[in-house]
Amino acid sequence: MKTLQPVRSARDWRPEVHNSASSHPQPGIPFIDTDALRFASSDTASYxxxxxxxxSHGHAVQLLIERRYAWRGLHAGDAHHHQSRPDCITLVASSGKDVFGTVTLRLDGPAGLLADTLYGEELAYYRQGNARLCEITRLAVDTHHNTKEVLGALFHLIYIHFRLIHGGTAVIIEVHPRHAGFYKRMLGFTEIGGEKACPRVNNAPAVLLHLDVRHVDEQIALLGGTGSCRARSLYAYFLSREEQDDILASLTAGH
Incomplete structure (x- = not known):
């Protein structure tokens, strides 16, 4: 039975795109408005x-990141690092005033990626092959919600922005070595950079993971929207291709 799906109502559920100065824009990156996409969940009415x-979200996002990082014994660093950057977009999952999930996408460009500090040589190898990279940072989800459902929604919307709007080819992420297995098993990441001390999280160990988004394309087509607990893959909690296409059409309308 499908557990993650946009809620249809009398009000159009699809995202609206704004780029006016009054709407906290991300230049060049269409974003999802606050009333844009509502999800039904198996353990909460909707979010x-x-x-x-x-x-309106900065303080709540900072507290969420600090709380979840501290639970893992890590230091969160500067939670506001990305908020004013035009090459970044931060998504939040919320219910009312409760912000319980967040993730930031950073596009590669002249300023590079945060991972360049430790893994510049590894990333240079992919750039030489004309890879279009992005970086996922500041991922945090409270476990009192269905973590797989929330992660599926956040990751799929990141995928839509990076892959379908910006033509990206690969995702990289720095993670603690003890968490690397989850990303490999549930999303198909591979390790391309060995363990190093990361100064952004108080010199905790980190490894660099890489994901070819062609794998994401395939897994969404195969599992997206099924919500199957028997599939040991986070892609089962992504949206279906049809829902994805509706969202993409709304985000890019008029652009």
Whole structure:
């Protein structure tokens, strides 16, 4: 039975795109408005996934990241690092005033990626092959919600922005070595950079993981929208291709 799906109602559920100065824009990156996408969940009535507004979400996002990092024995660093960057977009999952999930996408460009500090040589190898990279950072989800459902929604919307809007080819992420198995098993990441001390999390150990988004394309087509607990893959909690296409059409309308 499908457990993750947009809630249809009299109000159009699809995202609206705004780029006006009054709507905390991300230049060049269409974002999901606060009333844009509502999800039904197996353990809560519904929740929204939308672009973070630094003015209304900044403090809640900072507290969530600090709490979840501290639970793992890590230091979160500067939670506001990305909020004003035009090459970044931060999504939040919330119900009312409760922000319980967040993730930030950073596009590669002249300023590079945060992972360049430790893994510049590894990333240079992929750039030489004309890879279009992005980086996932500041991922945090409270476990009192269905973590797989929330992660599926957040990751799929990151995929839509990076792959379908910006033509990306690969995702990289720095993670603690003890968490690497989850990303490999559930999403198909592979390790391309060995263990090093990461200064952004108080010199905790990190490894660099890489994901070819062609694998994501295939897994969404195979498992997206099924919500199958028997599939040992996070892609079962992604949206279906049809729902994805509706969201993409709404985000890119008029662009």
């Amino acid at each position: 929204l996934v939308h672009c973070a507004d630094p003015h």
